[in-house]
Amino acid sequence: MKVAFTPGVTRWNDILGRALDTAFEVEYGEEDPDLLFVSDTDPPDPRASQCRSILVAIENSWPDFNTQCGGLIFLHTDHPRALRLPFYALTSRPDELTKGEGYSDKILNEDRRFCAFVASNMNEFRTKRRAVFFKQLHARRHVDSGGSFMNNLGYRAPDLKDFYRNYRFVITIENQDWPGYTTEKIVSAMRCGCIPIYWGNRRIAEDFNTKSFINLHDFQSSEKAIDYILQVDQDESLRRQYLDEPFLHDNRPGKWFDHKRVADYLIRIMDLPIPSRRLPYLRHKIFRMQRKMKPYVDPLLQRDK
Numbered sequence: 001m002k003v004a005f006t007p008g009v010t011r012w013n014d015i016l017g018r019a020l021d022t023a024f025e026v027e028y029g030e031e032d033p034d035l036l037f038v039s040d041t042d043p044p045d046p047r048a049s050q051c052r053s054i055l056v057a058i059e060n061s062w063p064d065f066n067t068q069c070g071g072l073i074f075l076h077t078d079h080p081r082a083l084r085l086p087f088y089a090l091t092s093r094p095d096e097l098t099k100g101e102g103y104s105d106k107i108l109n110e111d112r113r114f115c116a117f118v119a120s121n122m123n124e125f126r127t128k129r130r131a132v133f134f135k136q137l138h139a140r141r142h143v144d145s146g147g148s149f150m151n152n153l154g155y156r157a158p159d160l161k162d163f164y165r166n167y168r169f170v171i172t173i174e175n176q177d178w179p180g181y182t183t184e185k186i187v188s189a190m191r192c193g194c195i196p197i198y199w200g201n202r203r204i205a206e207d208f209n210t211k212s213f214i215n216l217h218d219f220q221s222s223e224k225a226i227d228y229i230l231q232v233d234q235d236e237s238l239r240r241q242y243l244d245e246p247f248l249h250d251n252r253p254g255k256w257f258d259h260k261r262v263a264d265y266l267i268r269i270m271d272l273p274i275p276s277r278r279l280p281y282l283r284h285k286i287f288r289m290q291r292k293m294k295p296y297v298d299p300l301l302q303r304d305k
Contacts, residue, residue, distance in 0.1 A: 001024045001025065001026055001027065001034045001035060001270070002026075002027045002028070002029050002032065002033045002034045002035075003020055003026050003027070003028055003029075003033055003034070003035045003036075003037070004028070004029060004030050004033035004035075004036050004037070004047065005036070005037045006036070006037065006038045006039050006042040006045050007039070007042055008038075008039025008040075008041040008042040008056075008058060009037045009038065009039045009042075009056045014090070014093075015085075015089055015090055015257070015259050015262060016037065016056075016090070016262065018259040018263075019259040019260070019262035019263040019265075019266055020263070020266065022259060022260060022263040023263040023264075023266050023267050024266075024267075024270075032047075032050070032051075033047060033051050034051055034052065034270075035051060035052050035053070035054065035266075035270065036048055036051050036052070036053040036054075037053070037054050037056050038053050038054070038055055038056065038068070039055075039056050039058055040055060040056075040057055040058055040059050040061040041058050041059065048067065048068070049067070051274065052069040052269065052270065052272070052274055053067070053068050053069060054068060054069060054070045054071060054072060054266075054269060055068050055070070055071035055072065055073070056071075056072050056085075056090070057071060057072060057073040057074055057087070058087055060074055060075075060175075060176065060178055060181045061073065062075070062082075063081070063082060065081060065275065066275060067275055068275070069081065069269050069272050069274070069275065070082060070083070070265070070269040070272075071083070072084075072085040072262070072265075073085070074086050074087065074178070074180045074181045074182065074183075075178075075179070075180045075181075076179065076180045076203065076206075080268070081269065081272070083261075083262065083265045084180060084256070085256065085262060086180070086181075086182045086183070086207065086256055087182075087183050087184055088182060088183060088184045088186070088187040088207075088256075089256045089257050091184045091187070092184065092187045092191060094248065094252075094253035094257045096187075096190075096191040097187065097190055097191060097247045097248050097253075098246075098247075098248060098251055098252070098253075099246050099247065099251060103193075103243065104240050104243035104244050106193075107193045107243050108236060108239065108240065108243065110193075112166055112167055112168045113144065113166055113167050113168070114141055114142065114143065114144075114167065114168060114169065114233060115137065115141070115143045115144070115167055115168065115169040115170065115171065115197070115229075116143070116144050116145075116146060116163060116164055116166070116167040116169070116170045116171070116194070117134050117143050117144065117145045117146070117147070117150075117170070117171040118145070118146045118147040118157060118160060118163065118164075119131075119134075119145070119147045119148075119149040119150065120147045120148045120149055121149065121175070127149070127175060129173055129199060130171070130173040130174075130175075130199075131149075131150065132222075133171065133173060133199070133216070133222055134150060134171055135150075136222050136223075136226060137171070137197075137226050137229070138152075140226055140230065141230060141233075143171070144167070146163050160188055161188075161191070161192055164188065164189055164192035164194055165192045165193065167192075167194055168194065168195060168233060168239065169194060169195050169196075169197055169214075169229065169233070170188070170189035170192070170194040170195075170196055170197065171197050172185040172186040172188070172189050172196040172197060172198050172199075172200075172213075173185070173197075173198070173199045173200065173216075174199065174200025174201065175200075176200070177199070177200050177201065177202055177217075178201070179201060179202055179203045180201060180203055181200060181201050182200065182201045182204060182207045182208075183200075185200075186198050186200075186204075186208070186213065189213075190208075190212075190213075190247045193243075195212075195213055195214060195232070195239065195242045195243070196213040196214070197213070197214045197216065197225075197229060198213050198214065198215050198216065199215070199216040199217065202217060207254075207256065208247050208248065208249075209245055209246055209247060209248065209249055211241075211242070211245040212242055212245040212246060212247045213242065213247075214228070214229060214232070214242070
């Protein structure tokens with residue numbers, strides 16, 4: 001079977017590659033593929049109308065089943081043609097998130113600064129919660145901002161891993177709190193030995209051990225959350241409690257990292273016929289759906305206005 005990827009998928013295809021090699025005898029090539037993985041960040045690809053295609057969601061998207069056979073998405077779903085495969089599972093390895101013996105002592109003995117923040121998306125509709133919290137925490141104690149958005153370092157952090165390794169905490173706030181929408185943000189902090197300060201997916205406990213990070217959803221207001229963050233920063237025993245907790249449940253990779261689960265899904269998809277209705281490639285982003293519905297009012301954000 002010949003498989004191809006659009007540019008937005010190619011760089012994240014480690015788990016897909018292992019799943020494909022488990023399920024099929026695979027040949028990789030750009031021309032005349034039998035299966036094409038398409039990203040929701042890429043422009044339309046004419047090859048998608050000639051073969052089976054599967055959406056790989058980098059944004060919070062839903063497949064267009066008129067033109068796509070399936071979708072690897074963020075949402076928890078029972079749809080037979082969709083499978084939850086959050087973006088962090090495509091961009092990280094589980095061994096990076098497994099804590100070994102002496103992990104806490106190693107981190108506590110390192111000379112680290114307080115907190116980091118990196119953001120490049122300046123879309124106010126999507127990043128308001130992130131920007132508001134950064135400003136509130138920064139007003140209480142200096143936070144190093146190394147992205148292009150609200151940068152206070154005078155330069156952009158060239159490498160996220162190298163940057164985060166210098167900090168005790170990292171602000172990891174999602175663009176939205178849609179259930180299941182866990183991006184690479186929290187994982188980028190975890191694999192650098194930082195304590196994430198998280199807001200987003202309210203079902204995050206199905207991805208990670210919530211005792212290993214600070215969840216802003218647990219607080220009645222940002223002020224109370226910031227009071228607690230500053231307390232943890234000053235109390236090494238509290239920091240150790242977070243560092244002692246595994247990021248992964250039982251300190252082992254869960255089903256989201258299981259390439260065999262993805263392989264079984266791909267086998268099912270390849271048994272389906274190619275969609276007969278060849279409409280133009282559509283990108284159904286859920287935040288567009290949200291604009292048409294009554295907007296969700298986050299009580300935490302409301303209190304901070």
